[in-house]
Amino acid sequence: xFSSIRSLWIVFKHMFRRRETxxxxxxxxxxxxxxxxxIILSKDPDGGERCVACxxxxxxxxxxxxxxxxxxxxxxxxxxxxxxxxxxxxIYCGLCEEACPTYAIQLTPDFEMAEYHRNxxxxxxxHLQIEGQGKYPGYHFYKVAGxxxxxxxxxxxxxxxxxxxxxxxxx
Amino acid sequence: MSFQxxxxxxxxxxxxxFTAAPGLIWLERRLLGLWQDRYGPNRVxxxxxxxxxxxxVKILTKEDWIPPFADxxxxxxxxxxxxxTVLMSFAVVPVAPGIGVVDLNVGLLFxxxxxxxxxxxxxxxxxxxxxxxxxxGGLRAASQMISYEVFMGLSLMGVVVxxxxxxxxxxxxxxxxxxxxxxxxxxxxxxxxxxxxxxHRLPFDIPEAESEIVAGFHSEYSGLKFGMFFVGEYLGMVxxxxxxxxxxxxxxxxxxxxxxxxFGLKTFALVCFFILLRAGLPRPRFDQLMSYGWKVMLPLxxxxxxxxxxxxxx
Numbered sequence: 001x002f003s004s005i006r007s008l009w010i011v012f013k014h015m016f017r018r019r020e021t022x023x024x025x026x027x028x029x030x031x032x033x034x035x036x037x038x039i040i041l042s043k044d045p046d047g048g049e050r051c052v053a054c055x056x057x058x059x060x061x062x063x064x065x066x067x068x069x070x071x072x073x074x075x076x077x078x079x080x081x082x083x084x085x086x087x088x089x090x091i092y093c094g095l096c097e098e099a100c101p102t103y104a105i106q107l108t109p110d111f112e113m114a115e116y117h118r119n120x121x122x123x124x125x126x127h128l129q130i131e132g133q134g135k136y137p138g139y140h141f142y143k144v145a146g147x148x149x150x151x152x153x154x155x156x157x158x159x160x161x162x163x164x165x166x167x168x169x170x171x
Numbered sequence: 172m173s174f175q176x177x178x179x180x181x182x183x184x185x186x187x188x189f190t191a192a193p194g195l196i197w198l199e200r201r202l203l204g205l206w207q208d209r210y211g212p213n214r215v216x217x218x219x220x221x222x223x224x225x226x227x228v229k230i231l232t233k234e235d236w237i238p239p240f241a242d243x244x245x246x247x248x249x250x251x252x253x254x255x256t257v258l259m260s261f262a263v264v265p266v267a268p269g270i271g272v273v274d275l276n277v278g279l280l281f282x283x284x285x286x287x288x289x290x291x292x293x294x295x296x297x298x299x300x301x302x303x304x305x306x307x308g309g310l311r312a313a314s315q316m317i318s319y320e321v322f323m324g325l326s327l328m329g330v331v332v333x334x335x336x337x338x339x340x341x342x343x344x345x346x347x348x349x350x351x352x353x354x355x356x357x358x359x360x361x362x363x364x365x366x367x368x369x370x371h372r373l374p375f376d377i378p379e380a381e382s383e384i385v386a387g388f389h390s391e392y393s394g395l396k397f398g399m400f401f402v403g404e405y406l407g408m409v410x411x412x413x414x415x416x417x418x419x420x421x422x423x424x425x426x427x428x429x430x431x432x433x434f435g436l437k438t439f440a441l442v443c444f445f446i447l448l449r450a451g452l453p454r455p456r457f458d459q460l461m462s463y464g465w466k467v468m469l470p471l472x473x474x475x476x477x478x479x480x481x482x483x484x485x
Contacts, residue, residue: 011447019205019208
């Protein structure tokens with residue numbers, strides 16, 4: 001009996017407490033920079049696509065929501081012909097971001113993706129691509145990779161030595 | 172001067188009561204929110220008050236389905252019974268001097284009779300649904316009824332002994348000097364507990380107990396019939412609050428403010444207290460309620476009546 005009255009009193013005192021509710025659409029919650037939300041494809045500092053269409057993200061995706069097709073431009077640079085993420089399947093696990101060797105695919109602190117039609121949740125490349133570099137500014141895959149590509153020969157990458165002529169090493 | 176007994180007043184009371192019931196749904200949700208550190212409905216209209224309209228439109232326009240396995244006539248009558256008995260109880264409530272539907276010389280007995288009849292609604296609703304959860308709800312309602320009904324009546328007898336009348340109006344008049352809550356404090360406490368059990372509000376919503384037996388007696392009800400159970404429950408809350416005000420809190424008596432405002436304020440405070448009970452207390456098992464009723468409340472009510480009677484006689 002006493003404990004009942006005591007619990008009533010405790011509940012009554014909550015009248016003067018601050019309300020915990022975040023009034024969501026009026027009041028946006030803080031999202032951490034590493035929040036795993038909407039997936040984007042970033043670009044390198046020159047404005048070129050970072051994605052090299054290696055399929056690692058599609059392979060690692062546990063729900064198979066990423067689909068892409070690799071192709072090459074005239075310089076031998078690989079890029080995805082199409083890149084499609086089905087957000088009605090995506091579980092925002094972030095494994096694609098971890099798998100990506102070029103920092104191209106990234107998860108962003110944005111979750112406001114509700115749609116009236118399920119088909120609208122399938123994002124094509126033009127919906128995924130952003131005009132920025134995302135979380136890794138200044139990173140340019142082809143500038144650091146030892147790959148020969150149009151306008152850049154072997155050994156011209158940053159921190160890369162000139163190729164060694166192995167025949168000159170012979171005694 | 173006196174509107175008492177006029178048809179117009181009866182209609183006014185009816186309208187007031189039917190507006191109060193959906194308003195109470197909103198009030199309850201907001202107050203529960205307040206006591207649980209959240210907001211409750213605050214989107215539709217100012218302070219979310221138009222949520223009431225949205226809720227009512229929704230509940231009244233839902234498909235009203237009668238299960239093929241139900242006992243049809245009883246199934247249809249059951250929700251009507253609760254509305255009928257609760258509205259009849261309002262008839263004997265004296266709101267303010269000259270404002271009240273009827274002054275029966277057995278007003279208190281009439282209220283007790285009507286509130287007890289209301290229990291049939293729950294039992295019959297549970298029985299006629301032909302569903303094991305509903306039946307369990309109905310059985311629990313019956314067991315709950317035999318636990319609270321006895322001490323409910325006895326707890327009021329102290330007031331009757333002091334006033335010497337069963338008429339609600341006489342009881343209010345007799346509280347001119349001192350409210351009955353002072354000499355009849357134990358009667359007040361016992362009646363409050365019985366009242367909560369009577370209207371099947373939490374913590375004594377044992378027949379409904381949605382966390383144990385789906386929705387208890389009204390598992391099979393939908394649409395307007397469910398709405399009637401729902402409104403009946405809220406109206407029951409108002410009736411018990413109004414009767415408690417009348418019998419123990421001095422009815423319309425109070426300084427400065429006009430009588431009708433005092434009556435409204437006291438009733439409102441009690442309704443808020445009932446909502447606080449819901450926010451703060453867990454639901455007992457029905458055997459716990461039974462042993463509590465027979466072993467604690469009944470002796471308390473009897474002792475209260477005995478002492479009151481002795482003092483009045485001496």
